[in-house]
Amino acid sequence: MHRSRFATFSIYALAALVVVVSVFPFVYAISTSFKSGSALFDPSLLPSSVSLKNYISLFTLAEQPFGRHILNSIMVSVLVVALSLLVGVSAAYALGRISFKGRGLLLTSVLAVSMFPQVAVLAGMFELIRALGIYNKALGLVLPYMIFTLPFTVWVLTTFMKQLPKELEEAAIMDGCGPFRIIKDVFMPLLWPALVSTGLLAFIAAWNEFLFALTFVLDNNERTVPVSISLISGASKYDIPWGNIMAASVLVTLPLVLLVLLFQKKIVSGLTAGAVKG
Amino acid sequence: MNQKPRTAWLYLSPMLLVLIVVALWPLGRTIWFSLTDANINDIDAAKFVGLENYFGEYGLFANPNYTDGFWESDWGISIINTLKFSVVSVTIETLLGLGVALLLNQEFKGRAWVRAAVLVPWAIPTIVSAKMWGWMLHDQFGVINQWLYDLGLVAQKVAWTADPDFALWTVVAVDVWKTTPFMALLILAALQVLPKDCYEAARVDGVHPLRLFWRVTLPLIKPALMVAVIFRLLDALRIFDLIYVLTSNSNSTISMSGFVRREMVDNGYMGYGSAASTALFLIIGLCTVAYIRIGRMKLGED
Numbered sequence: 001m002h003r004s005r006f007a008t009f010s011i012y013a014l015a016a017l018v019v020v021v022s023v024f025p026f027v028y029a030i031s032t033s034f035k036s037g038s039a040l041f042d043p044s045l046l047p048s049s050v051s052l053k054n055y056i057s058l059f060t061l062a063e064q065p066f067g068r069h070i071l072n073s074i075m076v077s078v079l080v081v082a083l084s085l086l087v088g089v090s091a092a093y094a095l096g097r098i099s100f101k102g103r104g105l106l107l108t109s110v111l112a113v114s115m116f117p118q119v120a121v122l123a124g125m126f127e128l129i130r131a132l133g134i135y136n137k138a139l140g141l142v143l144p145y146m147i148f149t150l151p152f153t154v155w156v157l158t159t160f161m162k163q164l165p166k167e168l169e170e171a172a173i174m175d176g177c178g179p180f181r182i183i184k185d186v187f188m189p190l191l192w193p194a195l196v197s198t199g200l201l202a203f204i205a206a207w208n209e210f211l212f213a214l215t216f217v218l219d220n221n222e223r224t225v226p227v228s229i230s231l232i233s234g235a236s237k238y239d240i241p242w243g244n245i246m247a248a249s250v251l252v253t254l255p256l257v258l259l260v261l262l263f264q265k266k267i268v269s270g271l272t273a274g275a276v277k278g
Numbered sequence: 279m280n281q282k283p284r285t286a287w288l289y290l291s292p293m294l295l296v297l298i299v300v301a302l303w304p305l306g307r308t309i310w311f312s313l314t315d316a317n318i319n320d321i322d323a324a325k326f327v328g329l330e331n332y333f334g335e336y337g338l339f340a341n342p343n344y345t346d347g348f349w350e351s352d353w354g355i356s357i358i359n360t361l362k363f364s365v366v367s368v369t370i371e372t373l374l375g376l377g378v379a380l381l382l383n384q385e386f387k388g389r390a391w392v393r394a395a396v397l398v399p400w401a402i403p404t405i406v407s408a409k410m411w412g413w414m415l416h417d418q419f420g421v422i423n424q425w426l427y428d429l430g431l432v433a434q435k436v437a438w439t440a441d442p443d444f445a446l447w448t449v450v451a452v453d454v455w456k457t458t459p460f461m462a463l464l465i466l467a468a469l470q471v472l473p474k475d476c477y478e479a480a481r482v483d484g485v486h487p488l489r490l491f492w493r494v495t496l497p498l499i500k501p502a503l504m505v506a507v508i509f510r511l512l513d514a515l516r517i518f519d520l521i522y523v524l525t526s527n528s529n530s531t532i533s534m535s536g537f538v539r540r541e542m543v544d545n546g547y548m549g550y551g552s553a554a555s556t557a558l559f560l561i562i563g564l565c566t567v568a569y570i571r572i573g574r575m576k577l578g579e580d
Contacts, residue, residue: 011386019395029410043421091293100283113301117516119538120559123311123552124304147300179285208403210519226405230523242413249406260401261394272467
């Protein structure tokens, strides 16, 4: 297609603008994380001297065990993903491959759950978590997190499951396979791309969650990363350690950004499968 | 599709169990708490008080202590803040997202890189983006104030996150930065499945690109656009973390979710907080129904 010179110029100019606006804040955070002392208050992008002080102090401060918080976040997110996928595949098989009465209604209710506000269950969830004895424990967060990861996982996996050819399943039934074998040996190998994209999205959602983590965990050793970052504070209200905050931010975001860039196509297909078919 | 319904329910049972435990039961309990005087420190002592938390002397609505009127009360303000935030941010995100999607739909060198860059804000945790922007918008040492000052656009540095005149709009700006990628990607997915031949024909006939956009592109991507907007809208209506961290839940920016958490957890009024969260739940439900109704009506006219 032929474009005028002006059109070509505008496209590249706009593209450059979009890139700068998208990336600059994170680049600036990285730059700040390497500044320390009075250099912090010099707003230039390139630090005059590179210092690792902010990163080192993150892991050496006793009152803020950041390494522990990262481990907590990893454990919670991995467990949430594993559970959501396990329960999700089972439900998606029923919703995507078997026709039964009430299927449409069930799918709609699952979608409705994914839309309702987390605070709507806050009080009841608080009581439940206290009653189950998992209050103040990082791993206790796995339970409430299912409320936003499971409906979404079921929804996307059902969409993928529906698209698989019917013949595969029929051949397996002819061979005398039960539903469990069909899921395990026939569908699972084909579902990998969908599992990767929903798993990643569930991981990101669990990794970033703030409201439940802030409310259900008060013990300083049991916190997850987002709450940990929000609570990094200095000696006084006016003495906020921005260097430490930015170092922590960079550490928890960098793996996420790399994952997203690496699995770009998978994530976009997961997002659009979840939304476009809605 | 040869399996029996019984098998279906068997395979559905883990999901149903989980959803009952994490969604239905807590939702029901929260609605029940909204009818009691429960305090978070002693839940068992809760007594049934009927609709007192909603319409009683210290209730959310019809409270005689609201001397300046309902919309000046903290609850009224949080409703206005949430609605203002949601409508303005989703509108801007939709327009910008549409623009970015149209740009990414063009063919140019390095397009894959631009698309990757656009994903960066989406990948950043909300808390991190709140802190990052909090630092960039810092009233004394922030880089944005420095630029504006150097360019002579402001006479003195502005407290973007603390000044009640700016705080809510600052929240909107940060939210737009973070969620425009989501909009752009959903719209881009819709743009990429549009039939190519119809554009080819329009180009041959010399149809003006703007006219082509209004008459062909927009109607074709409208269903996807509507879905993207409702996803964002529902997400915006329950906003909590960005406001809590960026502006410390101050009165000029507090959202309905923030109000619920403040009353329920910080102040311990579990019953009153539950009433507010139930009201929020109903408001979001109403918005969804209204949106779907309006959407269908317009679709019917086409």
